[in-house]
Amino acid sequence: MPNVSLHRTFTDSFTQLPQKIQKSTWDLVFKLKDNPEANGLNFERLKRTTDSHIYSARVNNDYRAIILKPKTEDVFMLAYVDKHDDAYRWAERRRFEVNKYTGTFQMYIDSTDRDFNEVSQGLFSHYTSEQLLALGVPADVISPVQSLKNEEELLELGEHVPEDAMLALQFLAQGDQYDDVLETITDCRKPGASYMESFINTPEQVAVITSDQHLQEVLSASFEKWRFYLHPSQLELVHKDFAGSVRVLGGAGTGKTVVALHRGCNLAKYHIQTDEKILVTTYTANLANILAEQMDHLVQGKVRNQIEIKHIDLLAREICEQRIGLSIQKLVTDEQDNGIWEQIKSAYQFDEDTIQLAKKEYKYVIDPEGIRNLDEYLDVVRTGMKHRLGKVGRRAVWDVVEKYRNWMAERKWFRYADLIRHARIWLEENPGKINFRVAIVDEVQDFSQEALKLIRALVPINRNDLFFVGDPQQGIYGHRVVMSRCGIDIRGGRSKRLRINYRTTEQIRKQAIQVLKGIEFDDLDGQSNPTDDISLLTGSKPLIKKLSSKDEEAGYLVQEIKNLIKQGYQAHEIAIFGRVSKTLNKFVSQLEEADIPVNSLTTKSHIKQTGVHYGTMHRSKGLEFRVVFLVGMSKGYMPLQFVVKKQETEEEKQIILKQERSLFYVAATRAREKLYISYHGEASPFLFPKSHHLGYDDLLYNERNDKL
Numbered sequence: 216m217p218n219v220s221l222h223r224t225f226t227d228s229f230t231q232l233p234q235k236i237q238k239s240t241w242d243l244v245f246k247l248k249d250n251p252e253a254n255g256l257n258f259e260r261l262k263r264t265t266d267s268h269i270y271s272a273r274v275n276n277d278y279r280a281i282i283l284k285p286k287t288e289d290v291f292m293l294a295y296v297d298k299h300d301d302a303y304r305w306a307e308r309r310r311f312e313v314n315k316y317t318g319t320f321q322m323y324i325d326s327t328d329r330d331f332n333e334v335s336q337g338l339f340s341h342y343t344s345e346q347l348l349a350l351g352v353p354a355d356v357i358s359p360v361q362s363l364k365n366e367e368e369l370l371e372l373g374e375h376v377p378e379d380a381m382l383a384l385q386f387l388a389q390g391d392q393y394d395d396v397l398e399t400i401t402d403c404r405k406p407g408a409s410y411m412e413s414f415i416n417t418p419e420q421v422a423v424i425t426s427d428q429h430l431q432e433v434l435s436a437s438f439e440k441w442r443f444y445l446h447p448s449q450l451e452l453v454h455k456d457f458a459g460s461v462r463v464l465g466g467a468g469t470g471k472t473v474v475a476l477h478r479g480c481n482l483a484k485y486h487i488q489t490d491e492k493i494l495v496t497t498y499t500a501n502l503a504n505i506l507a508e509q510m511d512h513l514v515q516g517k518v519r520n521q522i523e524i525k526h527i528d529l530l531a532r533e534i535c536e537q538r539i540g541l542s543i544q545k546l547v548t549d550e551q552d553n554g555i556w557e558q559i560k561s562a563y564q565f566d567e568d569t570i571q572l573a574k575k576e577y578k579y580v581i582d583p584e585g586i587r588n589l590d591e592y593l594d595v596v597r598t599g600m601k602h603r604l605g606k607v608g609r610r611a612v613w614d615v616v617e618k619y620r621n622w623m624a625e626r627k628w629f630r631y632a633d634l635i636r637h638a639r640i641w642l643e644e645n646p647g648k649i650n651f652r653v654a655i656v657d658e659v660q661d662f663s664q665e666a667l668k669l670i671r672a673l674v675p676i677n678r679n680d681l682f683f684v685g686d687p688q689q690g691i692y693g694h695r696v697v698m699s700r701c702g703i704d705i706r707g708g709r710s711k712r713l714r715i716n717y718r719t720t721e722q723i724r725k726q727a728i729q730v731l732k733g734i735e736f737d738d739l740d741g742q743s744n745p746t747d748d749i750s751l752l753t754g755s756k757p758l759i760k761k762l763s764s765k766d767e768e769a770g771y772l773v774q775e776i777k778n779l780i781k782q783g784y785q786a787h788e789i790a791i792f793g794r795v796s797k798t799l800n801k802f803v804s805q806l807e808e809a810d811i812p813v814n815s816l817t818t819k820s821h822i823k824q825t826g827v828h829y830g831t832m833h834r835s836k837g838l839e840f841r842v843v844f845l846v847g848m849s850k851g852y853m854p855l856q857f858v859v860k861k862q863e864t865e866e867e868k869q870i871i872l873k874q875e876r877s878l879f880y881v882a883a884t885r886a887r888e889k890l891y892i893s894y895h896g897e898a899s900p901f902l903f904p905k906s907h908h909l910g911y912d913d914l915l916y917n918e919r920n921d922k923l
């Protein structure tokens with residue numbers, strides 16, 4: 216029986232088909248698998264293609280599938296399906312090859328009839344043809360590549376370069392060392408491959424079908440690519456047996472969540488005992504919901520039940536209520552918490568300076584370090600705090616803190632951070648009372664030190680015990696952590712990076728990342744963390760639009776959304792984000808007036824299949840949409856002048872500014888295909904950053920501007 220494989224372009228084209236045609240295509244695949252000679256398949260070689268082993272097969276009267284059938288091997292690879300003429304046109308100039316240097320399967324559009332002149336100061340002038348060949352650039356593509364002057368021209372070559380070679384070239388263009396790029400390639404590929412071997416070497420593009428059930432799964436799934444096409448760099452992280460805890464960092468859209476889900480699923484299936492459990496956790500409730508939904512796609516039944524998915528606050532709350540027996544009268548928000556400090560001040564007649572110092576010490580030292588008593592506070596090293604605070608000062612601070620804590624305890628009021636601390640202390644004092652065999656943590660950059668210690672206390676030290684994924688550039692909650700100080704020991708080989716962005720186009724990624732230029736991010740363990748990803752997709756440049764008033768901006772938004780819907784975009788594939796929810800009201804009401812359905816994104820809401828989604832930029836975390844509008848991006852509102860201004864010290868202001876930059880980066884990278892940024896009055900300095908240092912003139916809201 217022949218082996219059947221599906222190329223990613225086949226799954227892409229399949230999803231676009233009407234349901235009836237999908238059914239016929241499905242029948243075709245099964246027939247092909249059983250007997251390619253069967254009547255009615257019209258399995259015939261395409262004459263016009265550059266390759267002699269490309270065939271078409273009949274789906275029905277109108278539709279054809281394009282299939283690769285090498286002469287010497289009993290394998291079929293389905294490459295594309297579409298209406299007869301469109302399918303033929305798609306195949307016409309497409310080459311299907313095994314690269315003899317990398318052993319990868321390569322598909323690209325022939326461009327040998329064009330003239331390319333080698334340039335002396337080109338993008339790749341300092342590499343020899345041999346060096347480029349070794350990276351997997353096909354011989355025919357060497358001269359187009361050597362004619363390139365800049366990165367933009369490289370991206371324009373698009374499908375004329377095979378995907379794996381394009382990635383290697385993009386990394387080189389970005390400044391990676393040649394040897395490093397070559398090593399990454401040779402690490403995961405094997406030269407001298409047959410077609411079948413090349414499919415296996417290229418798992419990000421070709422799904423090799425292993426059984427009828429597998430074929431059923433691939434065909435009946437709704438074709439989320441991430442379920443079947445993983446890059447070797449992702450697959451390694453899913454399957455590798457690690458001696459201890461692992462941290463995977465990568466920019467937005469590099470597939471960290473995808474890897475975390477697959478790894479959780481893989482460990483649950485093959486590595487844990489039936490009475491053991493895996494914890495999958497993240498920072499917010501709605502992200503935990505999304506993770507649970509996606510995990511349901513990967514695994515069901517008994518194995519799924521061994522995977523518990525919960526956000527960290529809920530986990531801590533359950534431990535506090537169900538294990539420790541805490542009775543929680545009220546969960547205090549940040550705003551209410553500020554009010555409590557004010558009350559302590561007037562009840563005990565503390566002066567403003569003492570209260571402010573105590574608050575700051577609580578926020579940056581006592582709370583993050585999980586300090587329980589004065590002795591611990593007197594001993595602690597106040598990491599990151601610029602001003603010395605001696606014993607007398609600390610005693611004075613502790614006097615206020617004790618009163619604050621008593622105030623909360625008497626009323627049985629808690630913040631989530633308190634619940635995390637209580638749960639952590641209880642777990643450390645009661646080892647083995649709750650055990651997970653493995654914990655997988657998504658969005659680790661948003662976890663506090665206490666939360667990380669809680670995770671550590673939940674999982675005994677073992678092989679593959681903890682798996683963290685995150686992006687320090689997306690830290691929007693201001694936690695400063697050093698993982699090694701939380702009992703989490705990540706040695707060199709277990710600190711990994713993902714660098715290929717699968718979500719956003721390179722143009723959107725570039726616009727988003729420029730706001731972080733020159734800003735230092737560490738790897739959550741004190742070492743620097745580079746920002747050097749690349750995107751696989753290309754598209755149009757983000758559109759930045761200046762409007763003269765808020766009304767005009769709202770009108771513009773409505774018009775653009777109407778246009779997109781006319782072009783075939785569904786309303787739910789579009790999202791609008793603003794810095795604060797108040798900003799959005801006007802925009803939302805105008806959309807409603809124009810009869811465009813809308814959906815608010817709240818803490819617990821799910822992505823729905825109807826209506827344009829809207830919410831604050833904080834709500835955009837972890838989500839993705841085909842089109843994103845960032846509205847109200849005016850000076851004074853991005854970064855939000857009010858939160859920057861209310862910080863006491865310059866140092867605190869800079870911390871908030873960094874968070875605001877990250878917030879912009881997060882929201883902009885939610886866009887898969889199109890990003891629209893609009894403002895009225897003066898532009899946010901994040902839109903056209905001149906330098907990474909922002910003076911206060913760049914931030915202050917100009918009172919003459921139209922109010923948002």
Ligand SMILES: Nc1ncnc2c1ncn2[C@@H]1O[C@H](COP(=O)(O)OP(=O)(O)OP(=O)(O)O)[C@@H](O)[C@H]1O
Nearest residue numbers: 440441444445446467468469470471472473717718
């Ligand atoms: N190998 C792959 N092939 C195709 N699509 C992929 C692949 N890996 C990830 N994706 C897709 O890329 C998008 C981003 O993936 P994912 O959400 O895992 O990224 P992330 O790194 O967690 O992003 P963020 O940090 O921004 O939340 C998703 O749509 C996902 O389905």
